Structure formats: C-alpha cells, structure tokens
Amino acid sequence: MVFRSGFACFVGRPNAGKSTLTNALVGSKIVITSAKPQTTRHAVRGIVTRADAQLILVDTPGLHRPRTLLGERLNDIVRTTLAEVDVIGFCVPADEKVGPGDRFIAAELAALRAPVVAIVTKTDSASRKQVAEQLIAVSRLGEFADIVPVSAVAGEQVGVLADVLVGHLPEGPLLYPEDVQTDNDTETRIAELIREAALEGVRDELPHSIAVTIDEIRLRENNPGITEVFATIHLERSSQKGIVIGHKGSRLKAIGTTARAGIGELLDTRVHLDLHVAVEADWQRDPKKLDRLGF
Numbered sequence: 001m002v003f004r005s006g007f008a009c010f011v012g013r014p015n016a017g018k019s020t021l022t023n024a025l026v027g028s029k030i031v032i033t034s035a036k037p038q039t040t041r042h043a044v045r046g047i048v049t050r051a052d053a054q055l056i057l058v059d060t061p062g063l064h065r066p067r068t069l070l071g072e073r074l075n076d077i078v079r080t081t082l083a084e085v086d087v088i089g090f091c092v093p094a095d096e097k098v099g100p101g102d103r104f105i106a107a108e109l110a111a112l113r114a115p116v117v118a119i120v121t122k123t124d125s126a127s128r129k130q131v132a133e134q135l136i137a138v139s140r141l142g143e144f145a146d147i148v149p150v151s152a153v154a155g156e157q158v159g160v161l162a163d164v165l166v167g168h169l170p171e172g173p174l175l176y177p178e179d180v181q182t183d184n185d186t187e188t189r190i191a192e193l194i195r196e197a198a199l200e201g202v203r204d205e206l207p208h209s210i211a212v213t214i215d216e217i218r219l220r221e222n223n224p225g226i227t228e229v230f231a232t233i234h235l236e237r238s239s240q241k242g243i244v245i246g247h248k249g250s251r252l253k254a255i256g257t258t259a260r261a262g263i264g265e266l267l268d269t270r271v272h273l274d275l276h277v278a279v280e281a282d283w284q285r286d287p288k289k290l291d292r293l294g295f
C-alpha cells in the first residue's frame with residue numbers, strides 16, 4: 001500500500017468556513033471559530049492520520065485585500081504558507097454569491113504551483129439548486145484540480161474531501177506521531193481561547209482591536225492541581241476598555257469564566273485565570289508593537 005503525507009491549507013474570504021472544516025476533518029476542536037470574520041491569527045495545524053495517509057492542515061487567516069498594516073502581515077503569512085503546501089483548498093460558501101473577494105483570491109492562487117481544490121462549503125445552508133449553481137459559478141473562477149461540495153456542520157462529504165486532498169499528497173512517511181492532532185503550542189491556543197471569549201457578543205470592528213498575550217503559566221505553589229494563567233488583553237483605544245470590562249467588571253468576569261472553562265478542558269486541570277486589560281494606542285499600525293504582540 002502507498003502511504004502519502006503532506007501539507008494542505010484552506011484559503012477563502014473571512015467566514016468562508018475554513019476553521020470549521022479543519023475541525024470537522026480533524027475531529028476535535030482545535031481551531032477557534034467565530035461568527036466574526038478574521039478571528040484566525042495563527043497558522044494552526046490540524047493533523048489527520050489514517051491507515052493510508054497523514055494530512056497536515058495549516059489553517060490560515062482570511063486572505064483579503066490589505067487595509068491596515070495588520071492586514072498586510074496576515075497576507076504575508078498566507079502567501080508564505082501557500083508557497084509551502086502540497087495542496088490548497090479554496091473555500092467558497094454555498095449560501096453567498098461569488099464576489100470580488102473570491103475573484104481576488106482565485107487570481108492569487110492561479111500564480112501558485114500547488115494544485116487547488118475548490119470547496120463549496122456550508123451546503124446545508126443552501127438548497128440543492130443553489131449548490132449546483134454555486135458549483136458552476138466557482139468552476140468559472142479558475143483552473144481547479146477538483147471541486148467538492150461539503151458541509152462541515154452536517155458532516156456531509158467530509159470524508160470525500162479528505163480523500164481528494166490526500167490524493168494530491170506525495171508518497172511519504174508519517175510526519176507526526178499518530179496520536180497528535182495539532183502542534184500549535186499551548187500558549188498560543190490559550191491566548192486564542194481568551195481572544196475568542198473576549199470577542200463573544202462584541203460589536204463593530206473590535207475583532208481587529210483585540211490581541212492577547214500570555215504573561216505567565218505556572219502551577220500554584222501550594223497546590224499543583226491548579227494551573228495559574230496570567231494574560232493581558234490588549235486594546236487599541238481606551239474607549240474600548242468599557243466594552244471589554246463592562247459594568248463593574250461584569251463582562252471581563254464573563255470572559256474569564258468562558259475562557260477558563262476552555263483552558264481547563266485543554267490542559268485537563270483546574271485553572272485560575274488572571275486577566276489584565278491594557279490599551280496600546282494603534283497597535284495595528286505600529287510594527288514594533290506588532291512584533292511584541294507576536295504578529
């Protein structure tokens with residue numbers, strides 16, 4: 001039997017369903033998903049290990065036209081990632097019209113050497129007729145190695161998509177131990193859990209204004225059964241402080257409760273979470289600050 005191994009990544013405009021699809025393929029929650037666009041900041045890998053193949057998924061932030069410096073950096077990450085993978089999955093949601101964002105991405109992909117599989121996502125949220133029309137519209141966007149409709153939420157065609165992606169991998173050995181599902185470091189995952197909790201129910205353009213850094217993770221001195229996590233939520237403007245902290249700290253408390261549950265599950269231990277809020281004026285446009293915040 002031939003064993004294949006290699007790297008794949010999903011691209012598509014914000015909210016196209018890339019993270020959810022990665023989770024569905026890997027089978028556990030490793031990538032932060034959110035109804036808000038552009039929540040994925042780090043290239044998180046999900047690993048699918050089967051009898052015949054190992055598929056390493058690199059989840060990338062939304063490829064979009066740069067607006068701020070942060071936008072440009074995200075696109076740099078995307079381009080570097082795209083140059084290194086064996087196959088690219090181009091996600092277009094079934095329930096939204098093909099638009100300029102999709103055409104922009106299709107044009108970027110046409111210049112790459114890796115085969116591109118077009119994926120029509122969220123087929124559960126569209127009628128059969130809409131899905132059929134979307135398959136045709138997407139096929140007109142470029143030259144694709146395959147085109148696959150899929151619903152990550154309903155679990156439809158997820159296995160078919162895995163087979164198609166694996167089919168584009170080169171022959172190769174197991175690259176990661178069988179039981180590993182992600183190699184994204186714990187600290188990054190904890191920061192993402194806090195960021196996800198902080199974004200919940202927050203209005204407007206706030207997603208771009210929040211970054212989270214981990215100051216320290218340690219076992220409690222007199223009780224190693226408890227892990228203490230110290231983290232800072234960075235905001236762009238002091239006016240945003242009220243939104244995040246809430247009346248008498250009520251929202252910050254809720255963020256802590258939600259994030260703590262997620263971190264406890266991740267680390268499989270009891271967690272004490274200490275959250276600090278800091279305002280860094282215009283961190284999105286300042287290269288020094290971006291570096292310090294890990295972008």
Ligand SMILES: Nc1nc2c(ncn2[C@@H]2O[C@H](COP(=O)(O)OP(=O)(O)OP(=O)(O)O)[C@@H](O)[C@H]2O)c(=O)[nH]1
Pocket residue numbers: 012013014015016017018019020021032033034035036037038039040061062121122123124125150151152153154
């Ligand atoms: N109905 C339905 N909704 C989906 C499906 N996949 C994703 N969604 C929803 O679409 C929204 C965006 O999904 P994500 O997976 O976060 O999208 P993304 O492309 O990773 O988004 P960014 O990280 O912002 O680029 C979420 O609200 C998901 O619940 C699907 O198969 N069916």
